[in-house]
Amino acid sequence: MKTSSIIILVVIAAAIGALLMYSVDFSTYDTIGSAKQKQGEYVHLIAKLDKSKPIQYDALKDPNYLSFYAVDSLGNSTQVIYRNTKPAELEQSERVVLKGKMEGNVFECNDILLKCPSKYKDDKQQLEKTVSKY
Amino acid sequence: MTFENEHLLPGQVGHFFVLLAFVASIVSAIAYFTASKTQLENEKQSWIRFGRGAFFIEVFSLLAVFACIFYICSQHYFEYLYAYKHASKELESRYLLACIWEGQEGSFLLWALWHCGLGTVLIFTSKKREAPIMSIVNTAQFFLVLMILGLYLFNVKIGSSPFVLTRNELMGPIFSQPDYLTYIKDGIGLNPLLRNYWMVIHPPILFLGFASTIVPIAFAYSSLISKDWGGWVKAALPWTLFSACVLGTGIMMGGKWAYESLSFGGYWAWDPVENAAFVPWLILVAGLHCMAIFNSTKNALRASYFFIILTYLFILYSTFLTRTGILGDTSVHSFTEAGTAMNILIGIYVLAISIPVFYLFFKNYKSIPTIQKEEDMSSREFWMFIGALILFLSALFIISITSLPVYNKIFGTNLADPADREFAYNKVLVLVAVIVGLLTGVSQFLKYRNTPKKYLMQKIGWPLGIAVAGTILLAIFYPIDYTKKGPGFLLAIHLALFASVFSVLANGYYLKSVLKWNLKAGGAAIAHLGFALMISGMLIASGNRKVISDNSKTGLFIPFDKDPTGRGTENPMENLTLLKEVPTQMGKYTVTYMNDSASNEKDRTFYNLHFQKIDSTTGKVQEDFVLSPDAYRMKDNNLTSNPGTKHYLTHDIFTYISTISVHNTQTDTATFKPHELSIGDSVFYSKGYYVLNNILKNPDNERFHFSPTDTALVANITVYGQDGTSHKAYPALIIHNQEINFIDDTVFAQNLYLNFAGISANKKFKINSKETDKLTDFITLKAYYFPYINLVWLGLVIMSTGFVVSLVGRLRAEKMWAYIIVGMVLVFLFYMFLLANN
Numbered sequence: 005m006k007t008s009s010i011i012i013l014v015v016i017a018a019a020i021g022a023l024l025m026y027s028v029d030f031s032t033y034d035t036i037g038s039a040k041q042k043q044g045e046y047v048h049l050i051a052k053l054d055k056s057k058p059i060q061y062d063a064l065k066d067p068n069y070l071s072f073y074a075v076d077s078l079g080n081s082t083q084v085i086y087r088n089t090k091p092a093e094l095e096q097s098e099r100v101v102l103k104g105k106m107e108g109n110v111f112e113c114n115d116i117l118l119k120c121p122s123k124y125k126d127d128k129q130q131l132e133k134t135v136s137k138y
Numbered sequence: 139m140t141f142e143n144e145h146l147l148p149g150q151v152g153h154f155f156v157l158l159a160f161v162a163s164i165v166s167a168i169a170y171f172t173a174s175k176t177q178l179e180n181e182k183q184s185w186i187r188f189g190r191g192a193f194f195i196e197v198f199s200l201l202a203v204f205a206c207i208f209y210i211c212s213q214h215y216f217e218y219l220y221a222y223k224h225a226s227k228e229l230e231s232r233y234l235l236a237c238i239w240e241g242q243e244g245s246f247l248l249w250a251l252w253h254c255g256l257g258t259v260l261i262f263t264s265k266k267r268e269a270p271i272m273s274i275v276n277t278a279q280f281f282l283v284l285m286i287l288g289l290y291l292f293n294v295k296i297g298s299s300p301f302v303l304t305r306n307e308l309m310g311p312i313f314s315q316p317d318y319l320t321y322i323k324d325g326i327g328l329n330p331l332l333r334n335y336w337m338v339i340h341p342p343i344l345f346l347g348f349a350s351t352i353v354p355i356a357f358a359y360s361s362l363i364s365k366d367w368g369g370w371v372k373a374a375l376p377w378t379l380f381s382a383c384v385l386g387t388g389i390m391m392g393g394k395w396a397y398e399s400l401s402f403g404g405y406w407a408w409d410p411v412e413n414a415a416f417v418p419w420l421i422l423v424a425g426l427h428c429m430a431i432f433n434s435t436k437n438a439l440r441a442s443y444f445f446i447i448l449t450y451l452f453i454l455y456s457t458f459l460t461r462t463g464i465l466g467d468t469s470v471h472s473f474t475e476a477g478t479a480m481n482i483l484i485g486i487y488v489l490a491i492s493i494p495v496f497y498l499f500f501k502n503y504k505s506i507p508t509i510q511k512e513e514d515m516s517s518r519e520f521w522m523f524i525g526a527l528i529l530f531l532s533a534l535f536i537i538s539i540t541s542l543p544v545y546n547k548i549f550g551t552n553l554a555d556p557a558d559r560e561f562a563y564n565k566v567l568v569l570v571a572v573i574v575g576l577l578t579g580v581s582q583f584l585k586y587r588n589t590p591k592k593y594l595m596q597k598i599g600w601p602l603g604i605a606v607a608g609t610i611l612l613a614i615f616y617p618i619d620y621t622k623k624g625p626g627f628l629l630a631i632h633l634a635l636f637a638s639v640f641s642v643l644a645n646g647y648y649l650k651s652v653l654k655w656n657l658k659a660g661g662a663a664i665a666h667l668g669f670a671l672m673i674s675g676m677l678i679a680s681g682n683r684k685v686i687s688d689n690s691k692t693g694l695f696i697p698f699d700k701d702p703t704g705r706g707t708e709n710p711m712e713n714l715t716l717l718k719e720v721p722t723q724m725g726k727y728t729v730t731y732m733n734d735s736a737s738n739e740k741d742r743t744f745y746n747l748h749f750q751k752i753d754s755t756t757g758k759v760q761e762d763f764v765l766s767p768d769a770y771r772m773k774d775n776n777l778t779s780n781p782g783t784k785h786y787l788t789h790d791i792f793t794y795i796s797t798i799s800v801h802n803t804q805t806d807t808a809t810f811k812p813h814e815l816s817i818g819d820s821v822f823y824s825k826g827y828y829v830l831n832n833i834l835k836n837p838d839n840e841r842f843h844f845s846p847t848d849t850a851l852v853a854n855i856t857v858y859g860q861d862g863t864s865h866k867a868y869p870a871l872i873i874h875n876q877e878i879n880f881i882d883d884t885v886f887a888q889n890l891y892l893n894f895a896g897i898s899a900n901k902k903f904k905i906n907s908k909e910t911d912k913l914t915d916f917i918t919l920k921a922y923y924f925p926y927i928n929l930v931w932l933g934l935v936i937m938s939t940g941f942v943v944s945l946v947g948r949l950r951a952e953k954m955w956a957y958i959i960v961g962m963v964l965v966f967l968f969y970m971f972l973l974a975n976n
Contacts, residue, residue: 017531028539028562033552048554063797067713067918089713089796089918092777103557114557119466128308131223131326135310138321 031103036080039106049102049111051076053094061090074102074111082106086113093118141305142317144217145210149301152206153288156299159199159250160283166192167276174269174363186269190261193272196279197254203286204238204247207300211237216322219307220244220300226327236337237328239345242461242480243286243300248342250282252349260353267373270360271353274491278352281487285480294479330741330770330778336395339970340388344415347385348453351422353377355450355495358443362498367506368439371429376948378426378446383941385419387967390934394971397927399780404680405930408563410465413540414456420533422449424526430662431519434586438523440506443499445530451492452537458488464543516591518584525577532570536563561623568630571673575637578666579644583652601647605640612639618681635677641670658956661947665940668933675929686725686791687714687921713796716747718886718915719865727751727761727791731917737768744768745795745917747782767919769795789925797918810891810906814898823909825888826859828867830905842870849873853894853905857885869894869905886915931971939964 034047053059057073070086072094084102094100097118104113169189176182210218211225212234224237224244238244257275264271288299304322305313312318328337357374361367392412397405406412425445431438459465462481499506513520539562542553556562583589583597609632618631645667653660688711716722716731723729730748737744744766751761767782781794813821820829834852836844844850852870859865869892870881882893895904942963946956 013527017527020531028556030542030556031554033546033554046557063713063715063799063918064717064916067715067797068711087711092797103555132308132310134326135304135308135312135322138310138312138323 035078036074036076036082036111037078039111040080040082040109043106043108046103046105049074049076049100049104051100051102053097053100054081055095057081059090059094063089074100082111083109084111084113086116091116091118139314139316141217141319143319144303145213145215146217146303148206148209148215149218149303152203152210152301153299155199155202155206156283156286156288156301159196159203160280160287162192162196162199163276163279163283166190166196167273167280170269170273170276174273174360182269189269189272189276193257193261193276196276196283197258200247200250200254200283203300204251207238207244207247208234210301214325216325217303217305217319218300219302219304222304222322222325224325224328226325228324229327229333232335232338233328233333236332236341239341240328240332240337241300243298245341245345246282246285247300249345249349250279252342252346253279253282253352256350256353260356264357264373267357267360267370270363271356274356274359274495275352277491278487281483281490285483285487295477296479297483298477298480333770334395334399334780335974336391336399340391340395343384343391344388347381347388347415347419348457350377350381350384351418351450351453352491354381354422354425354446355492358446359495359498362443362495362502365502365505368432368436371432371439371442374446375426375429375433376945378422378429379941379945379948382419382422382426383938383945385415385422386941387934387938389415389419390931391970394931398783404683405927406676408560410540410543411460413536414459417533417537417540418449418452418456420529420536421445421452424529424533425449427522427526427529431522435509435517435519436507437509437513437519438526440503440508441523441526443506445526447492447495447499451488451496452533454488454492455537458484459540459544464547466543514588516584516589516594518581518586518589521577521581521584525574525581528570528573528577532567535566539563561627565623565627565630568627568634568677571634571677572630572637575634575641575670575673578670579637579641582645582648582663582666597647597651598644601640601643605636605643608639608643609636618678620681631677631681635674638670638673638677642667642674645670658943658947661940661942661944663940664943665937668936668938668940670933671936672930672933675926675931675933679924679927679930682925684725684923685712685920686727686923687712687793687919688725712920713918714921715797715916715918720887724921725923729921731915732764735766741770742768743771745782745798747793747919749784749791765791765793767794769798771798785928787928789923790927791921792924793919793921795917795919799916810893810908812895813905813907814900814902815905816902821905821907823888823890823907825861825890825909826857828855828857828890828892828907830855830903833903834868837868839868842868851894853892853903855883855892855905857888857890859888863887867892871896884915928972935964935967935971938967 031046031048034042034049036049036051039045039047039049051074054073054075060071061069067089068087070088070090072084072086073081074084075081084104086104091097094116099119101117101119102111102113103115103117104111106112166189169185169192173182173185173189176185207220210221212231214221214225214227216222216225220241220243224240225234229237239248253275257272257279260271260275261268283297285297286299287297288302289296305318312321315321354374354377357370357377361370389412392415393405396407422445425442425448428438428442428445432442461484513523542555545551546553579601580594580598583594612635613632618628618635620628620631645663648663649655649657649660649667653663657664714722714724716729718731718733721728721730728750730750732746732748735744735746736742745768747765747767749761749763749765750759752758753760763784765782765784767779769777769779771777777795777798779795781792783793784791815821815830817830817832820827831854834854836846836848836850837852838844842850842852850870850872852868855867855869857865857867865885865887867883867885867890869883871894872879872881878896880893880895882891884891889909891908893906893908895906898904939960942960946959951959
């Protein structure tokens with residue numbers, strides 16, 4: 005194959021690739037404040053569990069309904085509804101990444117990623133906490 | 139202060155050997171590099187001998203390092219941080235190796251050990267290329283040993299040593315006491331998620347795959363510095379086949395592991411960590427095809443160089459992604475951040491080998507020979523090259539989405555994954571599957587240089603016809619109803635299914651009609667057949683996967699908490715709660731959560747679920763089985779669950795626990811009422827009565843398995859409820875080490891607790907019972923139906939076997955050895971993927 009034809013192929017491929025990339029609608033990381041501005045748009049929230057507010061989950065009533073409050077580093081807070089089971093380590097989590105949409109004053113969450121100390125035993129602080137309990 | 143009971147010797151020995159290995163790798167790299175630059179044959183040979191000596195010292199040292207870590211972990215010397223973090227006394231000994239490669243340091247060591255093995259083989263087989271090849275291998279070793287060096291240089295910690303002491307690394311009041319070790323009763327141990335036999339086998343295979351990609355690039359390098367442009371390809375081909383086979387198998391072992399024991403609900407989730415390993419494999423396979431083209435036609439040499447070098451760059455890039463913590467927000471299972479110095483070190487390693495080789499490649503680009511004549515459109519090499527390009531572009535597409543966190547870091551953007559990550563990949567790769575299926579099907583029948591049209595038509599006519607008919611029949615009788623992404627995607631799935639079915643048939647037909655079942659020449663056709671079978675399996679298994687625990691369809695779902703926005707959700711209600719001993723309809727099955735059984739491991743419980751499928755017209759039981767998904771429940775509420783799966787030849791029923799009830803004994807205010815009963819006596823309670831049938835000594839029944847040497851008495855009680863049900867209960871008392879233990883039994887459906895307290899003075903049996911209005915035990919689970927998942931594993935086994943067939947063919951192994959090797963690989967893979975744990 006000639007070099008020129010390879011180049012043409014690569015250019016065509018790159019163009020297709022660019023189109024495909026364009027078709028992937030990336031989401032963004034947002035704060036609760038900016039997510040409230042983007043009603044109905046799919047975003048990622050980085051926040052913390054608000055421990056002062058109640059977590060509502062009862063697997064006997066409905067195993068697919070969890071409600072809690074999240075607060076971000078700017079101090080904004082929102083109710084979060086997650087239509088799935090409660091992640092067991094939610095209360096222990098230090099940070100949560102919430103994926104979903106803001107609907108009015110409620111964050112409709114599709115997926116929760118927890119950052120938990122127990123999973124991260126490489127974390128020195130956590131190990132020291134454990135050691136101090138002996 | 140001197141500390142008591144520490145064992146410092148193994149750590150000092152280990153650390154010494156790390157240093158020795160480090161020095162030896164530098165010496166060996168320099169000696170080999172000098173040898174590769176020296177023209178004088180005598181001098182060259184003496185440098186090579188020197189390099190070999192240093193390399194073998196390095197091999198010995200690294201084995202010694204491994205032995206030291208193994209010793210420290212197996213002896214539970216928690217004065218070492220590595221043992222404290224990764225080992226624990228309750229851990230079964232078969233997981234000892236797994237704790238070693240759970241950590242960063244251990245996995246780097248594993249990688250370095252594979253380099254030792256590969257290097258040793260290369261010293262004896264690579265002949266005149268030994269010097270340049272081994273200088274590359276030793277450069278990689280230098281970096282890997284650097285990662286576990288743990289020395290301070292100008293106040294910067296270089297690498298992280300596995301032999302550091304707990305008391306030096308962690309702050310805590312206990313470390314100011316000489317007897318601090320008596321307080322550390324046990325280590326943290328292996329993460330429960332990783333307690334699985336796959337954790338023992340998957341990392342070594344995957345790391346062998348990673349490590350082996352250094353061999354093709356080392357061969358390419360050897361040709362670039364000796365300006366012997368094409369000679370490396372033939373010698374490197376078996377290594378490239380080996381690498382593609384091992385890496386591919388390693389990746390899919392990860393998939394099998396995820397499917398079998400992690401609760402992701404599938405075998406592939408386009409997680410960044412999975413992608414990071416898959417991308418170099420795609421590029422490696424593209425390179426493999428270019429090398430095969432060059433071997434037959436002298437075309438595609440530049441592309442071979444390019445892909446092989448790029449493979450190694452992406453292998454290290456994947457290391458960078460998974461080990462620097464950069465994926466923290468996007469991946470569920472990457473390593474954690476290991477500190478800035480470590481990240482910089484890994485970053486340097488990523489660029490250190492591939493960039494200089496790339497430089498050599500581009501510098502010599504014009505001198506690398508190409509064939510000016512245009513390839514014929516009907517030639518095999520033309521379409522193979524197109525195939526390689528497609529694989530390469532797919533790899534670029536995948537890695538460009540996976541690298542999102544890297545862009546964010548560099549450009550300060552805040553882009554995140556698309557809403558439906560899997561679909562973002564699938565919608566593109568389903569089209570790739572169509573093209574790859576067609577190419578792998580047709581190109582077997584093409585001949586190098588050009589192919590007569592008539593021959594081609596004659597050969598592919600049958601497979602094409604059968605594939606068209608087969609796909610249409612499939613679409614009618616076993617339709618894939620993956621409708622949630624619209625008709626366009628559904629059509630694409632069917633096209634891809636057609637293309638891969640065609641490829642399976644075409645490759646099979648090729649083996650029959652062209653090779654006349656001479657399988658040893660058919661490695662490529664076997665591998666392609668396996669690949670296509672795997673893709674068909676994936677399309678069917680993922681396309682027709684069903685949620686059985688769908689709450690909205692069982693009628694059990696009570697919409698207690700209304701959605702405040704009043705809108706429906708696109709998520710199906712995938713979780714279903716089962717009350718203990720209450721049969722619940724789930725899809726076609728009636729499922730009863732019967733009881734729990736403990737395991738040998740701390741905190742691990744199995745939940746026994748009884749599945750029954752009853753024919754609605756005849757009332758006959760069609761299926762009847764028990765699944766026992768399990769979960770680890772840690773003190774801190776951490777729940778880690780492993781699925782229970784019923785394997786059928788054509789489908790799997792897959793369940794895992796998502797929530798379990800938490801016992802709160804303090805709030806239970808009901809008290810036991812004492813009764814003294816003789817055999818045959820009955821007692822009434824609010825919802826019925828129960829009868830003491832007899833007392834069993836050391837029974838061996840459905841509930842207990844005592845041996846005659848035990849001392850156990852079990853009361854055999856039948857509970858008759860007002861609702862006409864009857865239940866068996868077996869409260870027990872066991873005398874063990876002169877202590878009496880009571881095992882109470884509970885009839886959850888009746889909220890009745892029974893306790894066997896002993897024998898009274900008048901030879902009656904003391905049975906206590908209590909009723910509680912507390913709600914009973916429950917579990918919440920997800921259940922899926924996976925059809926034809928075995929096609930995926932079977933396809934993988936066939937593909938890997940195809941690679942091995944090609945490999946032994948290239949090595950010109952003796953016939954007997956070839957059969958033995960292929961046979962052993964086939965049996966091993968078949969066992970691992972299709973029999974073990976099924």
